[in-house]
Amino acid sequence: MDYVSVVIDQEVARITLDAPPGNRINFQMREELGQAVDRVAAGTARALLVTGAGEDFCLGGDARQWVDVPVEKLRPKIAVFAEALHKLEQLRIPTIAVVQGTCAGGGFELALSCDLILAGESARFVFPEAFLGIMTLQGGIVQLAERVGRARAIELVMTGEPQPARRLADWNIVTNVVPDPELDAEAAAWADRLGHGPTATYAATKDLLEIWRSEAAMRHGxxxxxxxxxxxxxxxxxxxxxxxxxxxxxxxxxxxxxxxxxxxxxxxxxxxxxxxxxxxxxxxxxxxxxxxxxxxxxxxxxxxxxxxxxxx
Structure with a gap:
């Protein structure tokens, strides 16, 4: 794979976006991300770290590739990323996004698709889609609302203003914030702890949350x-x-x-x-x-x- 790497070291797997600068999600990366998650699902890892190489976790989708692409051809390409995120959410093991620098658009949705988000103090989170005249294509508004409620979710998506990691930690979106030099060590510690934990119990816990989501969807519409x-x-x-x-x-x-x-x-x-x-x-x-x-x-x-x- 050219833009995504997978490393499995005993109990801990690591998926890394590697498309500098910014790790923008191009069409090929969408496919490779799904393949990477499939590899983790088929392996023996008991915890997963999702990281981005370089200064930024991910600047979102590479909209430069969308120019002049007919809707009927663009739609299935967008769907590839949707399927990759769905696979990530359905993993039976704890998943942790490790965020530094900018986390924007589809990159933010990727982080929200993980169970936990660890961030360095430099991290900034933003949904800029409103300025592009589009919605959060991978359901980011709903992912936010699940964590922080409707009002805050609307504020983040409609204003499109970058938010520091500390503020999102106060809003229960980010799990923990540490100084940038300590981020890798903090992520390794979390992965080691969860990787040696009761995996079957973690899987059952995620199943209960999925039932809650499905029940909520059926009650509210x-x-x-x-x-x-x-x-x-x-x-x-x-x-x-x-x-x-x-x-x-x-x-x-x-x-x-x-x-x-x-x-x-x-x-x-x-x-x-x-x-x-x-x-x-x-x-x-x-x-x-x-x-x-x-x-x-x-x-x-x-x-x-x-x-x-x-x-x-």
Whole structure:
């Protein structure tokens, strides 16, 4: 691989972005990142470090390659990175992003796809997409909201202002901040500790969080019934039939009176005209190809869709 390296040393694996300067995510790096995660998944490592060579962790996607590329050809190339991040999130071992310098755009989403983020004091985090007239293509806004809440997530994404690592640590986005010269040693210590920990327990913990994500998606909005479904958070949610029954979504269960706020609601069928802006399988104005919404008959229009996964 030319832009991504993988080193597995007993219990600890390390994936390094190596495309100086800035480690911008070009088309080839997207493919290599997925291959690197596959190699780690197939190996015996019990913890993973994700690092960037040079002064910056990652400056985000290499938009210079997007110029004059037709949408129908750009969409699957973007989807390659989405799939790589999904594979990273699904690893059965603890994953740690080790961030120095600038962590921007897709690089920020890469870090958020790890379980933990360690940062040097020089680290700066930013989503500059708003200035480019695009959204966070790999679900960064949702990844942020999971960690810090809706209001802070909107602030970070809409203002596009770089944030220091210390502030994001205060906001529970970054796990720990250390002086830059100590970053590698701190990362090695975390990896060694987790690599010698109860791996099966860590995997079960991640499974519980995935169930929580899926349940939240089904409570707060209709879910795609295709398999797999790439939704705005970048997760592949299970089909509704595969979900354990939830007391908040069973139509046969009467809601308990708990006041207006937080009161469970009875699940109701959705009208056939329901729009699905979170279903990212189609482009703006197109009709969902193979993507249907629970309770909706016929194709669904997706007015705000962005390429997220392969067309089904």
């Amino acid at each position: 209709p879910a795609c019934t295709t398999s797999p479904c790439r939704c705005s958070s970048g997760r592949t949610y299970r089909q509704p039939s595969a979900q354990p029954p939830s007391p908040w979504t069973q139509a046969s269960r009467s809601p308990r009176p708990r006041g207006r706020i937080g009161r469970p609601r009875r699940a109701e069928p959705l009208p056939s005209s329901t729009a699905a802006p979170w279903c990212l399988l189609t482009a703006p104005g197109e009709t969902g190809r193979g993507c249907s919404i629970a309770g909706v008959a016929g194709p669904v229009r997706a007015p705000a869709c962005v390429p997220r996964g392969p067309a089904l």
